[in-house]
Amino acid sequence: MAAAFQGVFDSLPVPPRLLTVFCGVYAAYQTRRLLDFVWFYCLRPSSVHRYIHGPAPYALVTGASDGIGKGVARELYEHGFNLVLHGRNEEKLRKVADEIRARGNRDVRYFIADASDPSHDFAKLVGPFANLNITVVIHNVGGSSIAEDGIDSFTDASLAGIVHQNAMFPLLLTRALLPSLAHLRQAWARHRSIRRLRYRGHYAPAARRLRRLEGVPPRARARPRQ
Numbered sequence: 001m002a003a004a005f006q007g008v009f010d011s012l013p014v015p016p017r018l019l020t021v022f023c024g025v026y027a028a029y030q031t032r033r034l035l036d037f038v039w040f041y042c043l044r045p046s047s048v049h050r051y052i053h054g055p056a057p058y059a060l061v062t063g064a065s066d067g068i069g070k071g072v073a074r075e076l077y078e079h080g081f082n083l084v085l086h087g088r089n090e091e092k093l094r095k096v097a098d099e100i101r102a103r104g105n106r107d108v109r110y111f112i113a114d115a116s117d118p119s120h121d122f123a124k125l126v127g128p129f130a131n132l133n134i135t136v137v138i139h140n141v142g143g144s145s146i147a148e149d150g151i152d153s154f155t156d157a158s159l160a161g162i163v164h165q166n167a168m169f170p171l172l173l174t175r176a177l178l179p180s181l182a183h184l185r186q187a188w189a190r191h192r193s194i195r196r197l198r199y200r201g202h203y204a205p206a207a208r209r210l211r212r213l214e215g216v217p218p219r220a221r222a223r224p225r226q
């Protein structure tokens with residue numbers, strides 16, 4: 001067996017020592033990636049508890065009736081947050097809220113708004129939550145199939161809806177929430193999936209796009225409206 005390998009090495013047009021160095025560097029690189037993975041998914045302590053402060057802290061999660069948003073909402077609830085959920089389908093969202101409430105005794109509220117609809121009155125939307133201690137905002141709703149379907153397969157109205165859902169909805173929602181976020185020490189709007197996407201090099205473009213949707217930038221300071 002060893003002799004067979006020796007034969008292969010001898011037939012390569014690269015000096016064996018160089019090949020050994022290359023294999024060593026590659027193995028070190030892969031080992032580093034594996035250790036990063038183990039650290040990130042298994043060992044790294046959660047930092048979410050630093051956002052549990054003040055009386056009855058709430059996390060607001062958009063697009064929480066399904067997928068990542070629902071999973072993140074559930075996880076935040078289990079970490080001790082009360083929740084304000086957002087979605088567009090009341091029946092679905094009510095079911096999710098009931099499901100999460102059944103896991104503990106904290107508060108779970110929700111509001112309905114189609115994020116692609118530009119006609120919302122955001123002050124009215126968030127009015128019922130104005131007095132809550134919201135310490136985390138996660139702008140999860142977003143995305144589109146433009147990359148797959150091509151820009152010419154959408155009508156003007158559906159393109160405008162996509163832009164609104166991805167850019168204007170999180171922006172206007174954040175602005176409407178600012179007065180109730182005035183006590184925030186630091187805003188936070190990341191979830192594990194985003195971090196995972198960031199971690200994986202081949203998803204970097206999606207991660208960058210998601211980072212732009214992360215909402216309140218870390219050093220944002222809420223200023224009272226004039």
Ligand SMILES: NC(=O)c1ccc[n+]([C@@H]2O[C@H](COP(=O)([O-])OP(=O)(O)OC[C@H]3O[C@@H](n4cnc5c(N)ncnc54)[C@H](OP(=O)(O)O)[C@@H]3O)[C@@H](O)[C@H]2O)c1
Nearest residue numbers: 063064065066067068087088089114115116140141142143
């Ligand atoms: N999953 C991935 O691999 C991946 C990769 C890259 C980026 N992302 C991003 O991560 C986020 C969540 O992805 P996901 O896979 O969890 O998506 P998903 O399963 O489709 O869930 C999206 C959530 O957003 C809601 N939603 C969608 N459009 C809405 C609208 N116009 N108004 C209000 N609510 C709306 C959905 O409500 P309904 O239940 O009513 O549909 C659902 O609750 C998105 O921003 C997506 O672009 C995901």
